[in-house]
Amino acid sequence: MAEYVYKAVTKQGQIVKNRVEETSKNNLIKRLKQNELLPIEVVQVSLRGKRQRVNKKNIIDMDNIMKTANSANVLQGKESDKKSIKEKINLALSVGQSITTRDVIIFTQNFYLLKKAGFNNIHALGTIINSTENLSFRGILEDILAGVENGEYMYTTMEYYSNVFSYIYINMIRVGELSGSLTKSLEQAVRYLDETTTRNRQIKSILYPNIGQFVAILVLLIVGTIFVLPAIQDVFDSIGGVGAKLPDITLWFMDFLDDLMLYWYIPVGIIGCIVLAIVGYINTPKGKYNWHYFKYKVPVFGRLIFGIDFSRLMRAMLLNLQNGMRIQDALEVSKTVVKNYVMLSIIETSINNILLGSSWIEPFEKSGLCSAMEIEMLKIGMQTDLTEMMEKLLEYMDVDIQNSLQKIMKVLPEISYLFVGILLIFLVVVVLVPCIQLYMGDWLLQALKPQ
Numbered sequence: 001m002a003e004y005v006y007k008a009v010t011k012q013g014q015i016v017k018n019r020v021e022e023t024s025k026n027n028l029i030k031r032l033k034q035n036e037l038l039p040i041e042v043v044q045v046s047l048r049g050k051r052q053r054v055n056k057k058n059i060i061d062m063d064n065i066m067k068t069a070n071s072a073n074v075l076q077g078k079e080s081d082k083k084s085i086k087e088k089i090n091l092a093l094s095v096g097q098s099i100t101t102r103d104v105i106i107f108t109q110n111f112y113l114l115k116k117a118g119f120n121n122i123h124a125l126g127t128i129i130n131s132t133e134n135l136s137f138r139g140i141l142e143d144i145l146a147g148v149e150n151g152e153y154m155y156t157t158m159e160y161y162s163n164v165f166s167y168i169y170i171n172m173i174r175v176g177e178l179s180g181s182l183t184k185s186l187e188q189a190v191r192y193l194d195e196t197t198t199r200n201r202q203i204k205s206i207l208y209p210n211i212g213q214f215v216a217i218l219v220l221l222i223v224g225t226i227f228v229l230p231a232i233q234d235v236f237d238s239i240g241g242v243g244a245k246l247p248d249i250t251l252w253f254m255d256f257l258d259d260l261m262l263y264w265y266i267p268v269g270i271i272g273c274i275v276l277a278i279v280g281y282i283n284t285p286k287g288k289y290n291w292h293y294f295k296y297k298v299p300v301f302g303r304l305i306f307g308i309d310f311s312r313l314m315r316a317m318l319l320n321l322q323n324g325m326r327i328q329d330a331l332e333v334s335k336t337v338v339k340n341y342v343m344l345s346i347i348e349t350s351i352n353n354i355l356l357g358s359s360w361i362e363p364f365e366k367s368g369l370c371s372a373m374e375i376e377m378l379k380i381g382m383q384t385d386l387t388e389m390m391e392k393l394l395e396y397m398d399v400d401i402q403n404s405l406q407k408i409m410k411v412l413p414e415i416s417y418l419f420v421g422i423l424l425i426f427l428v429v430v431v432l433v434p435c436i437q438l439y440m441g442d443w444l445l446q447a448l449k450p451q
Contacts, residue, residue: 209414
């Protein structure tokens with residue numbers, strides 16, 4: 001059994017903390033709730049199994065191995081009870097180790113390969129647990145295994161770990177388990193994680209350098225205005241000649257920064273109120289619906305976001321239809337793979353249409369979000385073979401998503417360069433022009449003026 005340290009709240013509001021043994025984290029949470037304790041934090045502090053001692057010497061000669069080995073201890077397994085100092089240090093460092101997306105990707109890939117090889121869920125999970133180095137993630141997988149051994153679905157235990165498994169990921173597993181196509185669902189999950197990671201990496205590689213440049217230029221502009229320009233202004237005042245003054249835009253920006261430093265709390269308060277108002281509105285049902293609709297209609301990114309959600313829905317539906325589900329049931333089970341309120345409302349309307357004897361495709365068509373080709377392919381599928389046509393539809397959508405992503409990759413640098421360029425021009429006009437005017441005189445600026 002594993003050891004856990006938990007922190008919980010009693011009915012009277014008191015916080016209690018204790019160290020207990022339990023078969024799984026899931027069972028410990030249930031036990032706490034049965035005893036009228038509300039869990040705040042549950043952390044695994046030791047493993048159920050005992051790790052085998054690692055040999056420190058790489059002995060190749062079999063005679064030397066047999067001479068140094070204690071046959072009685074080896075056969076009885078006594079030495080495995082003792083952990084080396086290295087193992088104790090590794091165990092201490094591993095407690096509370098953070099779980100990364102890479103850990104989830106490796107787990108999903110291995111689980112998919114084992115399922116493809118014919119392993120059942122218990123055997124596959126047990127095999128993966130033995131090879132998982134991250135002790136925090138191993139504890140979660142042990143909880144999932146305990147749930148499966150008790151006859152539960154995997155996704156029901158994963159829902160307790162929403163900070164590790166995303167909403168979309170959990171519901172992909174849910175669709176696979178309920179439809180009996182877990183192997184195909186795992187394949188989709190692997191593709192989803194790989195595409196998401198690659199897409200995020202591409203976007204970060206474009207945005208982060210430009211954001212860094214933007215911040216650096218902004219800091220240079222502010223520092224130059226606060227410290228350099230007053231010194232230049234003092235030189236101009238000491239000269240006292242005609243026209244010996246800073247440019248008007250520079251003087252305006254200096255006054256603007258002075259007022260901003262003096263009354264900084266006013267713009268900060270206004271911005272804070274606006275942000276709070278927007279966040280509060282988005283958290284209302286109507287506000288969240290409008291925000292999700294804006295995501296689908298926003299320029300450049302809107303088509304990509306909708307395409308990913310719609311493609312994910314069609315893949316989940318295809319799994320269910322291939323396993324003999326009716327369209328209505330396939331929609332009902334598959335709707336959990338999307339989180340957008342607009343898409344969910346379209347799916348719900350589609351289910352209601354089936355109950356009324358109308359077309360389930362009509363709500364998607366009337367939404368104006370699907371392309372004419374996508375709607376037409378679904379209609380043809382209803383008249384011929386829906387599953388075969390949905391496979392072709394997914395191939396078409398994969399190409400469309402890749403094209404949208406390539407367009408975004410081309411547009412993002414141009415947008416970021418635009419903001420950086422505007423700020424750079426402003427820096428030159430406000431800070432560098434007065435510096436040039438001071439140290440090189442007006443002759444350079446006069447030469448640059450058109451005759």
